Amino acid sequence: MNLTLKIWRQKSSNDKGQMVEYKVSEISEHMSFLEMMDVLNEQLIAAGEEPVAFDHDCREGICGMCSMYINGEAHGPDRGVTTCQLHMRMFNDGDTITIEPFRAKAFPVIKDLVVDRSSFDRIQHAGGYISVNTSGNTQDANALPIAKEAADKAMDAATCIGCGACVATCKNASAMLFVGAKVSQYALLPQGQVEAADRVMAMVKQMDLEGFGNCTNTGACEIECPKGISLENIARMNREYLKASLKG
Amino acid sequence: MGGLLKSSIARKVAMALSAFFLMFFLLQHFAINITSIFPDNGKTFNELSHFMGTNPLVQFVLQPVLIFGVVFHFVMGFALELKNKGARAVKYAKNNGGANSTWMSRNMIYSGLFILIFIVIHFIDFWFPELNTKFVKGDWSGMHDGEFRYFDELQHKFAAAWRVALYCIGFVFLALHLLHGFNSAFQSVGANNKYTNGLKTFGKAYAIILPAGFIVIALFHFFSH
Numbered sequence: 001m002n003l004t005l006k007i008w009r010q011k012s013s014n015d016k017g018q019m020v021e022y023k024v025s026e027i028s029e030h031m032s033f034l035e036m037m038d039v040l041n042e043q044l045i046a047a048g049e050e051p052v053a054f055d056h057d058c059r060e061g062i063c064g065m066c067s068m069y070i071n072g073e074a075h076g077p078d079r080g081v082t083t084c085q086l087h088m089r090m091f092n093d094g095d096t097i098t099i100e101p102f103r104a105k106a107f108p109v110i111k112d113l114v115v116d117r118s119s120f121d122r123i124q125h126a127g128g129y130i131s132v133n134t135s136g137n138t139q140d141a142n143a144l145p146i147a148k149e150a151a152d153k154a155m156d157a158a159t160c161i162g163c164g165a166c167v168a169t170c171k172n173a174s175a176m177l178f179v180g181a182k183v184s185q186y187a188l189l190p191q192g193q194v195e196a197a198d199r200v201m202a203m204v205k206q207m208d209l210e211g212f213g214n215c216t217n218t219g220a221c222e223i224e225c226p227k228g229i230s231l232e233n234i235a236r237m238n239r240e241y242l243k244a245s246l247k248g
Numbered sequence: 249m250g251g252l253l254k255s256s257i258a259r260k261v262a263m264a265l266s267a268f269f270l271m272f273f274l275l276q277h278f279a280i281n282i283t284s285i286f287p288d289n290g291k292t293f294n295e296l297s298h299f300m301g302t303n304p305l306v307q308f309v310l311q312p313v314l315i316f317g318v319v320f321h322f323v324m325g326f327a328l329e330l331k332n333k334g335a336r337a338v339k340y341a342k343n344n345g346g347a348n349s350t351w352m353s354r355n356m357i358y359s360g361l362f363i364l365i366f367i368v369i370h371f372i373d374f375w376f377p378e379l380n381t382k383f384v385k386g387d388w389s390g391m392h393d394g395e396f397r398y399f400d401e402l403q404h405k406f407a408a409a410w411r412v413a414l415y416c417i418g419f420v421f422l423a424l425h426l427l428h429g430f431n432s433a434f435q436s437v438g439a440n441n442k443y444t445n446g447l448k449t450f451g452k453a454y455a456i457i458l459p460a461g462f463i464v465i466a467l468f469h470f471f472s473h
Contacts, residue, residue, distance in 0.1 A: 006341070019341055072344030098342040105335050171345065171354055172332035176256075204255055213335030214256045214328050216356065217432040223348035235440030241257045242438065 001027040001088060004096040005040065007052055010109050013116075017109065019098075029089040033076060034059060034066060036088055053112040059084040061226065064161030067168070068113055069100040074165035074224045082163060082226045102168035106175070106210040117164050119210040120178060124162075126206035127199035128182045130191050150188045157185035159227040166221035166229075172213030177221040179207050180233035187240050197244035204241055259328060264436035266321040267429055271454070273314055278458055285468045290399025297398035298390040301378065322364055329357045352428040359425040366418030373405055406469035415466045419459040426455035 002025045010017030024040050031039075034056050041051035057065040066083040070076035076086040091097060099113065107115040132138075158181075166177035183200050186192025192199070215234060222231045280300065284293040300306050345354050352359065381387050390396055406412055430451035434444075 008341075069340060072340065072342040073347055077347070100340055100342070103336050103338055103340055105337050169348060171349075173335035174256075174332075204257055208256050211335060212256075213332035214260060216328075216332070216353070217428075217435045218349040218353035220345070220348040220353075231435065232440045235435055235438045238257055238261065238436060239438030241255070242261065245258070 001029060001091065001093045001095075003027055003036075003091065003094075006096060006098045007113070008100045008109075009052070009112055010101075011111065013108055013110055019100075027088055029087070031088045032059070032084055033068070033070065033086040033088065034084045053110075053114045055114050056084060061085045062161060064163035067102045067115060067117075067164060069102060069168055071098055074102065074168040075163075075226055079223070080226060080228055082161075082165075085226075102164050104164075104167045104173035104212065106173065106212050107164060107167060115164075117162070119212070120162050120164065120175070122210065123175070123179060123203050123206045124182065127195070127202035128186075130186060130195060132191070144190055146189060153232075154185050154188035157181040157188070157229065157233050160185075160225075160229050161227060163226060165224050165226060167212065169220045169224040170213065170215070171218060171220070172216055174215040174221075175207050175210070175212040176215040176234045176237065177225060177229055177231070179203050180235075180237035181229045183237045183240055184233040187236060196240060197247055200237060200240040200244050204237070259324065260436045263321065263324055263328070264433040266317050266324070267433040269313075269317045270321060271426070271430065271433070273317070274458060278461055281465050282461060284399060284402055285465055290396075290402075293402070294390075294396035294398050298396060301382070301390060301398075302388055318367070322360070325357065325360055350428060352424050353432070356425060356428060359421045362421040363418065363425055366415070366421065369414060369418075373411070374401075377401075403469050403473050406466055407473045409470065412466050412470045416463050419462045419466075422462075423455050423459035426459070427452065430455055 002023070005022045005024060006019050007022060008017060009020045022040055022044075024036065024043065027036050027039060034054070037052065037054055044051045055065045055067055057063040059066075061082045061084060064082070066075075068075065068083045070083070070086070075081060075083045076090065078086050078090050101107075101109050101113045101115050102117075104115075106119040107117055110116050160178060160181035162178060164178070167173050167175050170177075183203060186199060187196050217231070217234075219231055222229065280293070280296045283296055284290060286292050390398065392400065406415075431444075431448050434440075434447060434451075439447075
């Protein structure tokens, strides 16, 4: 496949940045999108140019590092995949592909396609945990019976890899699917319910402080989420928040 | 409660609650308007209009609440839109919104803006003259030439083709707004459960049937006058 790539190049967080066009040839349809980017970078290095900076780590859809807004969609046109799982067979020979970083005020660009998603970490620090005494008298994990439905839903919520595709996709750059998943995974389990009210208040407060937008229920996040996190989690977060607020 | 009034979720819930109120009002407005096409020469419509126009509870309690609800929904809607625009300072060069969301959900601000324009025209047509008659002239009789005036006023207004066309366009935008807004309001207050699919169908029916009904009423009076 021969492709034209329009890629966002930005030297640093202070640089204005611009779209730059590149040509790549002999791309195999079996390559992942990141492997195609590797080919481009080898080409750029051979020509003495600065390679395109992009995030990646596990390259098997688990770590949530790879980002990229490809042809107007987070992680590209495929569903239920991260960019590392996106294959070049999704594109046609001769295509022009637009590649941009995830855009949000709360995800500032560091360089080229790399964005700073530490706002997610700070939301997690605000309440995405349970306080357990692990000093030698830890309970057996199975000592506390949990309903199958609750366990399944908590596990579904916990599959969120914090990649930020929800924010990148949302027309309002809202982080509510991410926060909804993190709140839900604990709120559904007895171990998490002890601190549920404090958790949701703290996480939502931090989310607002980071400058994410307000959710308007377009549902785009659910469609673009590589892990299929459901909007049900946002509704649960809203309920948890209302409950916690009314309790004072 | 302090947190409830300040946060993003509180604003979302407030939008939803004002939307519920407005959707209920719309249903009531429709229920009265539909009587204007009954084959009784506007008798039922006149009686209901007179009751709504002179009942102290409706005029002095429900009407101010309605005005507050309308103003709140618009002001909060525009404020949220501005805030949301600010959450993404640099726009995407290419954005394929149609791949993951409906046009209606992405353009609530525009459908809302057209509804606002429609409401202003509607107020100029009906509500401001009504306020003038009752509160400025002090005439609460609802009569003109010995008969109730409401049905005649309605028919007179809908004799003009341009006004009927304008109202129909307004109702189309109302339908587009409701197609997303109805179920969005339920999601905002946390209602996402086994009834959601059924509710979505009901919401779509509400969003199409109600504005279509208003269009039928407007056209009926245009062609029957």
